[in-house]
Amino acid sequence: MIEDVLRKIARQVMALDEDTLTSLLPRYKRRMQDFTPTQEWEEAMIIYFMINGLRIKNSQFRDKIKDHPAPPGGWGPSGPRLSVRRSSSPSRETALVEDVLRKIARQIMALNEETLSALLPRYKERMQDFAPTQEWEEAMVIYFLINGLRSKNSQFNDKIRDFLVTSENGGEKNGSRPRPRLRLVKAGQKKAEAREDGSGAGTPETDDSGD
Secondary structure (H helix, E strand, O other), X not given: OHHHHHHHHHHHHHOOEHHHHHHHHHHHHHHHHOOOOOHHHHHHHHHHHHHHHHHHHHHHHHHHOOOOOOXXXXXXXXXXXXXXXXXXXXXXXXXXXXXXXXXXXXXXXXXXXXXHHHXXXXXXXXXXXXXXXXXXXXXXXXXXXXXXXXXXXXXXHHHHHHHHHHHHHHHOHHHOOOOOOOOOEOOOHHHHHHHHHOOOOOOOOOOOOOO
């Protein structure tokens, strides 16, 4: 079920060190702003939203918990739960974290956009109904992941027009330009592939847009 997949992905994001992610944010912002029709640019877009989603989730938790009534008997010795991981040496983890971020981004890009868009109002509602629980935290992260995929696809389609015009006018470097490629998973394709090969699950195809 796609929601189970989203929750697993959200937990992967929440297990990353916030300080390390924050230090990477300017890097992915620059990559996001420098459009090229490549998988690397698409991944940067998803990762940027991913990092921002985690930071906003943590910030909102800290703000909202101040006005949230404690349960009967109080919070207990550990207080309300906030899933934040801190590393003793963030700089050592940067390369490893970037590998994990790229893998998570590819997992998101392998999901069907239409299905995720249909879930967006549900996660927005959960996000707006604050509770100091892991479920609320996951909903926040998932909301930003879905928005990241939708924004990535929308911006790709908008920016590719200007990119192609520039390329056709001789703006490409060394006389070549990357083949425009937008990774879009088609609705129902996994079921069709499963029927064809009998495996029960297929490898997501991509839709090469912009050619």
